[in-house]
Amino acid sequence: MINANSNINTKYPAIIEMQNVGIRYDQGPEILSDIRLSLRKGSFHFLTGKSGAGKTSLLSMMYLAQKPSRGTVSVFGHNVNFANRDALAMLRRKIGVVFQDFRLIDHLSAFDNVALPLRVCGMDEREIRKRVMELLQWVELDKSIQATPATLSGGEKQRVAIARAVINRPDLLLADEPTGNVDNDIAPKLMKLFVELNRLGTTVVIATHSEKLIHDFAYPRLHLQNHGLKIYGPNDYTNMRGNLV
Amino acid sequence: MSKKPVFISRHEELPLQGGSTSLFLQIMVGIAVFLFSVTLSGVLAINSMLLNWNESILGSLTVQIMPSTHLNQDKAIAETLAHQEKALDVLRNINEVEKAEPLSDKQLTKLIQPWLGDGISIQNLPIPRIIDVKIKKGASLDYMDLAYKLAQATPMASVDNHKLWLNKLIRFADGLKLLALSVLVLVVMITSGAIFYTTQTSLGLHKYTIQILHLMGAKDTYVAQQFAKRSAVLALQGGFFGLLVGLPTIFGIASLAQQIEGGIISEARLSFFDWGAILSLPILAGLIAMITAYYTVKQTLQKMM
Numbered sequence: 001m002i003n004a005n006s007n008i009n010t011k012y013p014a015i016i017e018m019q020n021v022g023i024r025y026d027q028g029p030e031i032l033s034d035i036r037l038s039l040r041k042g043s044f045h046f047l048t049g050k051s052g053a054g055k056t057s058l059l060s061m062m063y064l065a066q067k068p069s070r071g072t073v074s075v076f077g078h079n080v081n082f083a084n085r086d087a088l089a090m091l092r093r094k095i096g097v098v099f100q101d102f103r104l105i106d107h108l109s110a111f112d113n114v115a116l117p118l119r120v121c122g123m124d125e126r127e128i129r130k131r132v133m134e135l136l137q138w139v140e141l142d143k144s145i146q147a148t149p150a151t152l153s154g155g156e157k158q159r160v161a162i163a164r165a166v167i168n169r170p171d172l173l174l175a176d177e178p179t180g181n182v183d184n185d186i187a188p189k190l191m192k193l194f195v196e197l198n199r200l201g202t203t204v205v206i207a208t209h210s211e212k213l214i215h216d217f218a219y220p221r222l223h224l225q226n227h228g229l230k231i232y233g234p235n236d237y238t239n240m241r242g243n244l245v
Numbered sequence: 246m247s248k249k250p251v252f253i254s255r256h257e258e259l260p261l262q263g264g265s266t267s268l269f270l271q272i273m274v275g276i277a278v279f280l281f282s283v284t285l286s287g288v289l290a291i292n293s294m295l296l297n298w299n300e301s302i303l304g305s306l307t308v309q310i311m312p313s314t315h316l317n318q319d320k321a322i323a324e325t326l327a328h329q330e331k332a333l334d335v336l337r338n339i340n341e342v343e344k345a346e347p348l349s350d351k352q353l354t355k356l357i358q359p360w361l362g363d364g365i366s367i368q369n370l371p372i373p374r375i376i377d378v379k380i381k382k383g384a385s386l387d388y389m390d391l392a393y394k395l396a397q398a399t400p401m402a403s404v405d406n407h408k409l410w411l412n413k414l415i416r417f418a419d420g421l422k423l424l425a426l427s428v429l430v431l432v433v434m435i436t437s438g439a440i441f442y443t444t445q446t447s448l449g450l451h452k453y454t455i456q457i458l459h460l461m462g463a464k465d466t467y468v469a470q471q472f473a474k475r476s477a478v479l480a481l482q483g484g485f486f487g488l489l490v491g492l493p494t495i496f497g498i499a500s501l502a503q504q505i506e507g508g509i510i511s512e513a514r515l516s517f518f519d520w521g522a523i524l525s526l527p528i529l530a531g532l533i534a535m536i537t538a539y540y541t542v543k544q545t546l547q548k549m550m
């Protein structure tokens with residue numbers, strides 16, 4: 001028993017751990033309270049909950065944009081409350097994020113936006129070029145390499161954001177409504193990308209409102225409700241129905 | 246399958262605002278470099294002139310004792326020698342003086358021989374007495390102070406004018422050096438102040454982009470380096486223009502000075518190294534800008550998560 005446990009801990013270490021986590025904005029009420037959570041390496045979860053339930057807030061602690069108001073959050077085994085700025089930067093390099101509002105840099109081309117995670121860690125420009133071109137082609141944006149976000153459609157922006165999130169082959173992929181704006185024919189392709197990355201070892205969390213997505217891909221689900229978190233198994237359809245959107 | 250190479254232009258992630266902020270910075274740095282280049286060239290020129298003065302000129306001086314006008318010849322001589330003793334007393338009590346010796350009768354005779362011919366007895370003539378003063382090597386004697394002390398001791402002693410004038414010039418040069426130093430402090434303050442201000446402004450404007458860079462795993466250093474690079478370039482440009490205005494000013498002043506008194510001022514030449522120092526002022530400004538921007542960014546970002 002003890003052996004089995006220690007084995008699972010070394011082979012599938014916790015990538016994200018939260019204990020008694022609460023988060024609030026300014027002096028307002030707690031959006032999330034007493035969150036306990038442990039996501040192991042290689043896991044794949046959907047994150048659901050009504051609009052305003054706190055999905056983005058929960059993810060933002062995972063991608064180290066904010067610290068919890070109380071409790072402890074550990075990412076890759078590092079307690080974020082004690083990590084210094086440079087250590088946080090190094091942790092972020094292992095995390096790919098698709099933001100709900102994309103957060104592309106408006107004055108940069110699609111190419112430069114996707115190249116950002118590689119440039120901040122000082123990769124050779126030739127290698128950057130190779131990787132970015134390849135990926136932009138894969139997400140079918142090779143015609144828009146030089147285009148700035150303002151001239152791209154919502155779905156195209158989303159694909160740039162996804163490309164930027166996966167360009168560095170992250171250990172942890174956090175996607176906030178990643179297929180909300182894309183056509184139905186490219187959505188499965190992007191999901192396949194996430195599944196493929198997961199198969200190669202990336203831990204994935206995808207926040208979504210899409211019942212179809214959750215139905216088509218049988219992954220466990222983190223559900224936010226009444227400031228708390230419940231975890232449902234992949235086939236827990238009865239529970240799922242009433243809770244969606 | 247070979248593909249046509251596509252030209253991809255890379256854009257700055259954190260462009261400094263092109264408009265008024267950059268111009269403000271360039272103008273400030275330009276003014277600073279202009280001021281300093283003119284001051285520095287003045288100081289260097291006068292310094293080189295002073296160095297050009299022969300050590301021997303500076304190392305010795307003569308003090309004259311005017312002869313007494315007493316009608317009794319013996320008394321007149323005795324009085325003159327008494328004045329000479331007083332002057333010697335003063336001179337020998339000055340630290341910087343190595344030795345003060347009156348010229349002997351024989352030496353004096355030799356001095357006036359060309360004018361008055363052989364067989365002259367200086368005992369019978371009302372000629373001035375001369376004290377030869379040697380100054381210790383490397384010591385800087387205050388001639389004004391010396392002249393004052395001599396005048397106190399005896400009204401008959403006088404130091405030659407040339408030395409007094411030189412001493413005034415040395416004092417002036419010292420004052421100018423102090424001025425140059427304060428201008429330098431001003432230049433550094435203006436440059437780093439302008440950089441600090443523009444960097445803070447720019448950081449505020451780029452807050453959103455910087456947040457994204459951080460989320461992509463950028464360290465503060467990454468952001469700071471971009472600001473440092475841009476600031477250095479702007480300051481370099483501003484400094485270059487300051488120098489461009491400064492150089493004709495320097496030449497203008499030089500040619501005016503030349504007209505005043507050709508003989509002396511022409512020794513005020515700027516050496517190769519002096520020119521090197523003046524021409525590298527924009528680089529100095531660039532360095533200051535770079536360092537200031539870097540640490541301003543580091544300091545400011547500390548407050549972000």
Ligand SMILES: Nc1ncnc2c1ncn2[C@@H]1O[C@H](COP(=O)(O)OP(=O)(O)OP(=O)(O)O)[C@@H](O)[C@H]1O
Pocket residue numbers: 025026031049050051052053054055056057058100
């Ligand atoms: N920066 C902020 N400042 C203040 N309040 C915030 C901030 N961000 C989120 N909130 C509040 O926290 C609550 C949860 O927001 P959050 O964005 O996490 O919800 P969500 O589940 O992602 O919603 P959606 O599905 O609409 O994206 C909301 O009530 C929101 O108003």
Ligand SMILES: [Mg+2]
Pocket residue numbers: 055056057100176
């Ligand atoms: Mg959200």
